[in-house]
Amino acid sequence: MERVNTGDVDSWTSPAAAKRPLGRALGAEELALNHYELEPGDAFGFGYHRHPDQEELFYVLEGEATFETEDGDVTVGAGEAVRFAPGEWQLGRNEGEERVVALALGAPADASGADIRRECPECGERTPTEIERADEGSGLVTVCQECDAVTGQFS
Numbered sequence: 001m002e003r004v005n006t007g008d009v010d011s012w013t014s015p016a017a018a019k020r021p022l023g024r025a026l027g028a029e030e031l032a033l034n035h036y037e038l039e040p041g042d043a044f045g046f047g048y049h050r051h052p053d054q055e056e057l058f059y060v061l062e063g064e065a066t067f068e069t070e071d072g073d074v075t076v077g078a079g080e081a082v083r084f085a086p087g088e089w090q091l092g093r094n095e096g097e098e099r100v101v102a103l104a105l106g107a108p109a110d111a112s113g114a115d116i117r118r119e120c121p122e123c124g125e126r127t128p129t130e131i132e133r134a135d136e137g138s139g140l141v142t143v144c145q146e147c148d149a150v151t152g153q154f155s
């Protein structure tokens with residue numbers, strides 16, 4: 001058996017105030033379990049995205065998350081959960097005034113290979129995006145794959 005306390009797990013760099021990889025800390029092999037805290041304006045992901053092979057579930061513990069989906073925006077409040085099948089486009093944000101606390105579960109655990117679209121001011125539209133290490137420090141940047149512009153910085 002493995003056991004972990006959320007407060008002991010270091011947060012990963014992301015568009016959320018905190019993203020704690022509980023599943024990884026537990027050594028989970030088939031399932032990803034991430035604990036998120038989103039301040040107003042934060043997002044779960046780096047852009048509107050889909051995972052080709054991974055299904056992803058979100059369970060909101062506090063606050064209200066707004067998910068952009070292929071069927072429009074869906075608000076998900078405390079005590080509610082949503083599932084995105086492999087291949088479904090989605091992005092959850094905190095558009096409220098309270099903090100959002102939520103769990104994200106993904107299976108299989110490997111979330112690499114996602115298609116990500118992010119608004120590029122240079123291109124004037126959402127374009128394919130890659131996440132890369134920043135040149136300096138430990139942060140991450142999002143890079144437009146059409147014009148190489150950096151569209152976001154995260155530390």
Ligand SMILES: [Zn+2]
Binds near residue numbers: 120123127
């Ligand atoms: Zn661009």
